[in-house]
Amino acid sequence: MTYPPTAVQTVLPVLPIPSLSGRELDWLKGMIVDPNIALSYLETIELHLTLRDLYRHLFPFEFHLSTASRHWEAEQHSEEELEFFDLIHDRLFYLPIDGDESLCAGIPVYSITPDFWYEEYEWDELDVLDKLLLGLSEQANWERVEEAFFTVSLPTPILPSRIDWHLFEQNCEAMPVPLNYFHIAVQIFDRETHNPFIDNRNYQYMDLWTWSVEAIEELTQHYQKAIHLQQKVQVLVDWLTNSPHRIIQVIELWNRSVKPTRSKPSIKIIDSSQLSQNWAVRRN
Structure with missing residues (x-):
């Protein structure tokens, strides 16, 4: 066996255990991964478990009869999950996810109408x-x-x-x-x-x-x-x-839905003598 095995990914503390040989200590050190990678891996597992539970809850009869593989690869959905997506697409809402799609961490929402502002059309x-x-x-x-x-x-x-x-x-x-x-x-x-x-x-x-x-x-x-x-x-x-x-x-x-046209306010121009008279009236 070569150390560390390439298939092993986990998080272990490096402990100074005297009984371990130097090669075995190197093997343990090699198993240590970045915490962010470990967290991402755990989130991926949680996603697959969530999708399986949703399949079982929403389509219990189909889930019981399903023979689709539950095996999943990195960044890819399993056959069982793709089967679940097909059921959603056929019975609930538009969800055209196929095997070539990367992992869907959230529910992708696709528009069902053409977007003439961005899409080409004949x-x-x-x-x-x-x-x-x-x-x-x-x-x-x-x-x-x-x-x-x-x-x-x-x-x-x-x-x-x-x-x-x-x-x-x-x-x-x-x-x-x-x-x-x-x-x-x-x-x-x-x-x-x-x-x-x-x-x-x-x-x-x-x-x-x-x-x-x-x-x-x-x-x-x-x-x-x-x-x-x-x-x-x-x-x-x-x-x-x-x-x-x-x-x-x-x-x-x-x-018929035109905005109403605002009329311009009429401005009356008066001379200074009239202005003085107006102020005099106001004072009284």
Whole structure:
């Protein structure tokens, strides 16, 4: 046997035991590791135990029947854990983790909607509402939107900076279905729904979601709400696709939400004699 064995990683104090030979003392010294490495190793073990307990708690029937290997490598999930993630993905919320992923210390939250601000897209593959929103947000030239609706004479939209967003939401909610869903479509487009499965960019929510029953239940609720919002917007998309001229109603709803124009205060210029008279009146 060579000292120290490469497979052994633990933390042992170096004690001056007289009965040990010099080679055995060297072996013990070689087993000492950095405390940070030891702590990281213990946290990794805790993570694997937590994932196994969650699997057993959330899917007891599947856990009992599972034949997946529980063996895990450094910085990699076991087959059993990947099986657990698949069950979450299929039954609870969007969680596309595969075997190539590194160890997930927290629950990664992936957006289920495209981010037109950062992701590339093909114009011809977009639906009518996506094209309209890109035009209204000035991410696409309005002429391009007009070309997409060449059979319809579109009114000119006001700039986003002139929109009173509170008034916009009120105006939308006062409209009949599905036109009242327009403000939801804008919120999803701007990623301002307060839903992690829509607003999330680059796993910014990961540190907030630890592996626990409570977090998984909360994320499941968020996911259900996100799907419900998407379904509402899809109703609006279908409504516009069936009759493209309805896009005019959407733009008019947008334009009605303009910020009120503040009138400039009128300033009356008076001469010094009148000013003296005014002060005299006030004194009396």
